[in-house]
Amino acid sequence: MATVSYQQATRFYPGADAPAVDGLDIDIADGEFLVLVGPSGCGKSTSLRMLAGLEDVDEGTIRIGDRDVTGLAPGKRDVAMVFQSYALYPHMSVAENMGFALEMAKVPKDERIRRVREAARILDLESYLDRKPKALSGGQRQRVAMGRAIVREPQAFLMDEPLSNLDAKLRVSTRSQIAELQRRLGVTTVYVTHDQVEAMTMGDRVAVLKDGVLQQCDTPLGLYRRPANAFVAGFIGSPAMNIREFTVTDGHARIGELDVPLSRATHTQLAREDSDRVLLGFRPESVELVGPTEGYPVAVRLVEELGADTYLYGSVIGAAELNGPDIVARIAVDHTPSIGDTVHLRVRPGQEHAFSPVTGVRLE
Amino acid sequence: MSTATRRTRRVRPGSVVTGLLAWVVALVMFFPVLWMFVTGFKQESQAATDPPTWLFTPTLEQFRAILGRDFVPYLLNSLMASVGSTALVIVLATPAAYALSLAPVGRWKDSLFFFISTRMMPPVAIILPLYLMANNLGLLDNITMLSLIYTVMNLPIAVWMIRSFLLELPKEVLEAARVDGAAFGAEIRRIILPMIAPGLAATGLICFIFAWNEFFFAVSLTSTNAPTVPVFLTGFVTSEGLFLARLSAAATMAALPVILAGWVAQKWLVRGLSLGAVK
Numbered sequence: 289m290a291t292v293s294y295q296q297a298t299r300f301y302p303g304a305d306a307p308a309v310d311g312l313d314i315d316i317a318d319g320e321f322l323v324l325v326g327p328s329g330c331g332k333s334t335s336l337r338m339l340a341g342l343e344d345v346d347e348g349t350i351r352i353g354d355r356d357v358t359g360l361a362p363g364k365r366d367v368a369m370v371f372q373s374y375a376l377y378p379h380m381s382v383a384e385n386m387g388f389a390l391e392m393a394k395v396p397k398d399e400r401i402r403r404v405r406e407a408a409r410i411l412d413l414e415s416y417l418d419r420k421p422k423a424l425s426g427g428q429r430q431r432v433a434m435g436r437a438i439v440r441e442p443q444a445f446l447m448d449e450p451l452s453n454l455d456a457k458l459r460v461s462t463r464s465q466i467a468e469l470q471r472r473l474g475v476t477t478v479y480v481t482h483d484q485v486e487a488m489t490m491g492d493r494v495a496v497l498k499d500g501v502l503q504q505c506d507t508p509l510g511l512y513r514r515p516a517n518a519f520v521a522g523f524i525g526s527p528a529m530n531i532r533e534f535t536v537t538d539g540h541a542r543i544g545e546l547d548v549p550l551s552r553a554t555h556t557q558l559a560r561e562d563s564d565r566v567l568l569g570f571r572p573e574s575v576e577l578v579g580p581t582e583g584y585p586v587a588v589r590l591v592e593e594l595g596a597d598t599y600l601y602g603s604v605i606g607a608a609e610l611n612g613p614d615i616v617a618r619i620a621v622d623h624t625p626s627i628g629d630t631v632h633l634r635v636r637p638g639q640e641h642a643f644s645p646v647t648g649v650r651l652e
Numbered sequence: 653m654s655t656a657t658r659r660t661r662r663v664r665p666g667s668v669v670t671g672l673l674a675w676v677v678a679l680v681m682f683f684p685v686l687w688m689f690v691t692g693f694k695q696e697s698q699a700a701t702d703p704p705t706w707l708f709t710p711t712l713e714q715f716r717a718i719l720g721r722d723f724v725p726y727l728l729n730s731l732m733a734s735v736g737s738t739a740l741v742i743v744l745a746t747p748a749a750y751a752l753s754l755a756p757v758g759r760w761k762d763s764l765f766f767f768i769s770t771r772m773m774p775p776v777a778i779i780l781p782l783y784l785m786a787n788n789l790g791l792l793d794n795i796t797m798l799s800l801i802y803t804v805m806n807l808p809i810a811v812w813m814i815r816s817f818l819l820e821l822p823k824e825v826l827e828a829a830r831v832d833g834a835a836f837g838a839e840i841r842r843i844i845l846p847m848i849a850p851g852l853a854a855t856g857l858i859c860f861i862f863a864w865n866e867f868f869f870a871v872s873l874t875s876t877n878a879p880t881v882p883v884f885l886t887g888f889v890t891s892e893g894l895f896l897a898r899l900s901a902a903a904t905m906a907a908l909p910v911i912l913a914g915w916v917a918q919k920w921l922v923r924g925l926s927l928g929a930v931k
Contacts, residue, residue, distance in 0.1 A: 340827075340831055341830075341831070342827050342830070342831070361830070362827070362830040362831045362833075363830055363831065363832065363833035363834065363835070364833075365831075367831065368831065368832075369827075369828065369831045371824045371827070371828060372824075373822060373824050375822065375824035375825045375827065375828035376825070376828075377825060377828075377829070377843060377847075378825075378847065379846040379847060379849075388829075388832050388834075388842075389832035389833055392832055392833040392834050392835075392838060393833055436828075436832070440832075446831075
């Protein structure tokens with residue numbers, strides 16, 4: 289077990305204009321579960337593969353513990369990887385698959401068998417040890433891939449979307465199993481996913497990437513409560529945060545008939561950027577239903593009843609700034625309006641997020 | 653059994669027609685082979701009748717006569733040339749294919765097309781230089797020479813085939829092996845070779861068949877020491893007329909090893925030819 293750190297790690301793909309990963313700086317503590325998340329093409333898989341040694345590091349360094357592994361071959365880094373396709377060796381039995389790395393490391397046979405047995409016991413694979421991968425179900429294959437990583441007792445686990453080939457139900461149960469297993473083994477883990485629910489539920493910390501650049505690295509709640517910029521705000525949370533651009537007059541954002549006061553700090557920062565616009569965002573759950581004299585009138589276009597929650601999609605009447613995509617609001621189940629109704633909504637004070645319209649950076 | 657499977661399937665008339673057509677085509681294609689096989693068991697007089705004889709007492713006379721005419725040396729020559737060249741082809745083509753797919757060398761595309769272009773060359777165009785080279789090397793009428801020529805002849809196809817099998821290997825499996833600490837040699841021996849084994853078998857079989865059937869080089873470069881089975885077969889096509897029954901028996905015997913090889917490789921072959929279709 290060890291710490292992992294990216295120091296200004298950069299990867300250029302030949303022929304590409306922009307780096308796939310640009311000056312990545314992350315320090316991962318010993319035993320920590322770090323999730324790399326972002327939309328496709330954001331560089332999260334490339335970052336992981338750089339750590340595995342499957343991708344060159346063009347600039348910067350990567351360290352595992354106190355070793356500089358930047359130029360080291362994958363096999364010499366003492367990391368175990370779980371691939372999206374599981375990448376099991378099709379011609380080997382489950383036991384051979386799990387023991388292969390140990391065999392390569394010249395671990396004595398008795399020891400090898402013992403460790404494979406132990407991993408099989410943990411993963412409930414004992415009765416499948418002699419089977420070939422093609423005779424296993426998707427979930428079992430996934431567990432073999434996990435087992436192949438566990439037996440090695442490596443310095444770090446690297447997981448590249450290991451759940452994306454499972455069906456929805458199995459994904460949820462495997463998700464918690466992996467998280468639990470990782471805590472029990474205490475092995476430093478870097479986990480790549482595009483699924484923000486996985487990111488939020490599994491990680492000690494989550495690193496959000498976009499276009500090869502790290503946007504924010506924080507605890508799941510930290511990301512949720514204080515997104516560092518408009519991209520993170522829109523990416524984390526489902527349904528996504530409502531974000532719109534407004535005109536600022538006299539320290540207030542003008543929205544329809546109402547003024548929303550901006551904090552002094554926000555105002556100062558906007559003034560520094562010489563901007564008379566501001567990005568304001570609020571989460572669907574920061575909205576509440578109010579009486580007809582308060583808040584904004586919203587024409588309801590769509591209602592999604594999920595049982596525990598009801599989501600309401602609609603447009604604000606009389607506020608040109610809020611035209612465009614619908615506003616999404618989560619409301620109590622017992623107050624569900626009908627499509628076509630007009631309801632009055634208000635954002636709970638202090639729950640709006642302000643971002644610079646120029647840089648997208650969070651304004652306090 | 654579920655009710656769904658017990659229920660009679662409605663047969664569409666279209667599928668009946670295509671099914672019948674397929675049978676007719678298959679039988680038409682297969683009939684000459686069957687006729688050759690049957691004729692081999694006839695007397696020469698029965699083989700030459702018009703209309704053809706359908707009912708006759710089978711005899712092994714023709715087969716006996718062929719073995720009496722020293723068929724075995726031809727068979728051994730053919731086996732040596734085919735098996736030897738095929739083995740050499742696989743040994744040489746596998747690393748070449750690797751260097752043209754998984755770890756591509758510079759200008760690999762040009763190399764690849766150069767290889768296949770050699771296959772476009774008509775054999776007649778190179779027979780004279782080949783003859784002279786063999787003569788100068790003292791390898792005329794020598795099975796080693798023939799094996800080498802068959803190796804060169806089959807290499808391009810083998811490189812192309814094995815390359816396609818290598819390209820179909822899931823990249824992540826090779827990466828997993830690398831992360832698992834497999835060095836280059838171990839990756840080749842423990843991961844790549846076992847995974848493309850069916851493909852190698854398919855390639856080997858095709859090379860074997862090509863070498864086995866090759867006639868032009870064999871007839872041009874051998875005479876008494878190293879002639880192969882196809883050369884032996886032509887011995888029955890004489891100016892005095894055809895010995896149809898004997899020729900048929902000889903052809904049947906010549907075809908046997910190929911059929912045998914195909915049958916042995918069958919399991920592998922199907923997997924090899926559909927490699928990559930299975931995930």
